[in-house]
Amino acid sequence: MDTLYPWVKWIHIMAVISWMAALFYLPRLFVYHVETVSDEAKNTFETMELKLMKVIMTPAMLVTWITGILLIGAAVDLGSEQWIILKVLMVLAMTAFHGMCGKWRKEFLAGTSVRTSKFFRLMNEVPTVLMMIIVGLVVFKPF
16 A cells, blocks of 8 residues: 555545545535525526536545545544544535535425525535634544
């Protein structure tokens, strides 16, 4: 794994960036979706949301998890680097947020969404806060 480690790490970083970009963008699409009145525009948003989730967001999340597990297995001593446990918990929270985005997208499709644009503007901040914690843990390794 020594020779593959930098490649796995590179793939991991690319996947994280892609996943985060999608997690930042999807709630913003939801804001615009809530605020639109045109059926044609709503259909456009539904198509954009679906493609973002299926083509970018979910594959990037899966690659993030797979490469992250490989990196932990190759380079982390769980006995002495306990910061990784909190990091994994934060990534689980990010994954749960990803799942909530999928639920909200399905509510739009079913016509049952009752959330406001203000709600989605607030939700747009969740991945930012989680990302700040995760990156801080990786950089500072506080415990």
